[in-house]
Structures are given as C-alpha cells and as structure tokens.
Amino acid sequence: MSPELTESRLAVEDAAFREVVAAGEPFMKQLEKGQVFRILDLEGNQAVDTLFYSARDMQERYDANTTIREQGNIYLTTGSILRSNEGKPMLTIVADTCGRHDTLGGACSAESNAVRYALEKRHMHSCRDSFLMALAEWDNGLSKRDLPSNINFFMNVPVTPEGELTFEDGISEAGRYVEMRAEMEVIVLISNCPQLNNPCNAYNPTPVEVLVWES
C-alpha cells in the first residue's frame, strides 16, 4: 500500500510553541480545544509513543480499540479521529507526511524488553520508564494504572491477513510529520522511544520536535 500523504498549510514560523524532545526523553503538555499539534521526525525513523488524557477528567483517555474500531482500520493517518474510552473524539489528524502510524505495538518496558529480547535487557531504558517519570513529576495521582495502549507515531507494525504481526523498518524519513487538531482540552504525554533492540528507531533513537499552533 502507498498511503496518501497530506501536507499542512501551517507555517513553522507561525507556531506558538516549539520544543525539541531529545531521544529517550518524555514530554507532557496541555493542548486547548482547537489548537493544532505537530510531531516532526527530525532525523527519520523515530517512534514516538503517545497518549492523550482529557484535561477535565483524567479517567477519560485515548483508547486504541475504540479508535481503530470506529474507523474500521488499524492504522492512523489523515482523517483518523483519535477517540477516548468514552467514545468521544479527542483529536483529529489533519496532516500526515508519513502515511501510517501504529496503534497495536504499545510501549516498550523493562519487563517486556526482558521477555522479548533477553532477561539481561531488563536494565535498558524504556518508554514505560519515561511515561512513569513524567507522571511522577506531574504529581497528579496517575500511575502505571493510567498507561493504556498508546499510539506509536512513525512506527511500522504491519499485520498480515493471516494475523501475523511484525516490527518492520520505519517508513518515516527526516522532516516527515503528523499533525492533529485537539477536539477537546487534552494532556499529551510522549515518550520519545529509546528502544535499541528492534528497527522501530532504526537502532539509533533521535530527537523529534513538537510544535503547537493557536486555533
């Protein structure tokens, strides 16, 4: 499949907020309804593990199953509505120059690295560690309990008609981005993935940039 790519009409110089998130670091920020949020893959093939919470009710959060079921497709791209566990639209993807983003691969953790690669890999840095540190610093009562299955922007996890699931080389490149409009006040939580054991980051995690435009 060659996905449809949609470029943004927004100019980088008009962004109200810009920040580079280094490889292996978390990022957290509130978005107001109507704001447009972009994640820019600066050097290419970088997985960006991402969760969203309703700023008004933290029990309402991005839900992978509801999102893919409502659109009838397991991949995200322009037009995809990211839905909450209450079925409500949280954000809509409005531009995408990568073409396909993963909804099933979840986050790496110390424990899943130990199972997937070797018991000694437990001590490598992981996305769940970044998520947990961001939640601890935020100090809002959220814990591991509040880490549902996340989006992996720019990550390529194809599923075959026979049901086989694999992690493949990325389809993103330097300068590709995904952009979404907030449909409610949301908290975005990112782990810029530190995984070194599979091709999701081309074995070399790199920085991404996040940008926000006013509505």
Place this chain on the structure above:
Amino acid sequence: MSNTAVTTFEPSLVLWEERVPGGTHWSGVLRRGNALRVADIGGGANVSMLFYNYEDKLERYNMADTLKGQHTVYLTKGHVCYSDMGRVLCSISEDTCGWHDTISGVSNASQVRRKYGQARYQEHRNGYYRNGFDSLVNELGKYGLGKRDLVANLNLFSKVSMDDDGNMRFQEGNSSAGDVIDLRFEMNTLVVLSTCQHPLDKGSKYDPKDIDLTVWRSGTAGVEDPCRNACAENQRAFINTERLFA
C-alpha cells in the same frame, strides 16, 4: 466439525461448573494450576474478558506485549496471555475455534442503542439490553477497580482480521456450537467477563449467547509444554512467572 478432537480431562478433577447467560457479566478468581474451559454452547458466542493478578491488581493483561511477544494479532492454542510485568497470566492449552480477537474492545451503551434499539429494565426486567463497557466496569467495581483499569480486552470466539491496508473485517460464523477454549492459569488471576455481543457483530438483533464455564485441576505448564516452548519469548515469560512463585 472442528470441535470433535477436543482434549478431555478426568471428571474427578472438576472443581466447579457454571452457565453464564448471554448479555450478562461475571467475575471470579482462578488459581495457579487450575484451568478454565469456556464453551460456546450454541455457536456465535462472544466473551469480552480481562485478567488481573489477584494479589496485585496493578498487574494486568497487556494486549501489546501479548501480541509483540508472539508476533500475532489473534490468540489460539499454543499462545499465552502476558501481563504488563512480563509474566504469563494464563496459557491457551486447548482451542477448537482457531481465532480469538484481541483488538476490537467492547460495545458501549450508545452503540448498543444505535444497533439494537432500547430495552430498559423498567419494561424488560432482566431482559434489558446491556453493553460490554458497563458490564466490565460493573465487575471491576467489586474489586476497587474501574474505568481506568478497563484496558484492551480479549473477545473470545470472535474473529476480526485485517487486509493488507489494515481494514478490519468481522468474520461471521467464526465459532460453532460446542467450540471451547481452555485457559490454564499460571498465576492467581482475577477474571472479569461480559457475554455481550462483539462490538463489530453485524447482526441487527440483540441476541447475546450463553456460555458454560468449567474449572478443573489441570496443573501448570510443564517443561515440555507447547505454550512454554512456542517461542523464546514465552520461555522467558514463564521463567519470570515461576520466579514470582519461587
């Protein structure tokens, strides 16, 4: 019929049996070394199910880790269900159905109303229309858990496959009368389930199906067990599990 070759067990090993009517919800604790057989009595059943470590409910079934570890998007005999802590909650020691859905989530109130119309308790008493989300939240509440804990669930007996472009397709008639799946518990596990219809079920009629639960003393997976040895990932997850009970 696919279900003629099902493995049997000594009746004297059976601990209990229970019928769960269609559209209802259930929860219970399954101990390490016991197995749960779930039977689709009449065909076309769906069982939305979640697992939690009974001693530490913060540890629970993890869809992504289960799929990544075994390179699969569905579950059948030989697969295991991973917790988010790299352990095996249960292993699938028997399955006559062949495909159990892991990615479609549960139905909710507005969806059930849209698909099937409204049937309220006030008029229909216990025949009122229920939905998977509220049903699971209801059971979770009995253990101090709630919406925050309703993570991506299994849908036993249902098949949703993908084409090369990722489009999801619900397979009608995936499960036949008498199909069973055996879940052999490797940890002390809280099981919560709903027998509401699958959220992608194409039927326009509210018609959830009954299931039978049978629990027996199966023992845990041995050194030669096919679930344990299906892949190196499963072997490591069993090591982690056995360390917990060492």
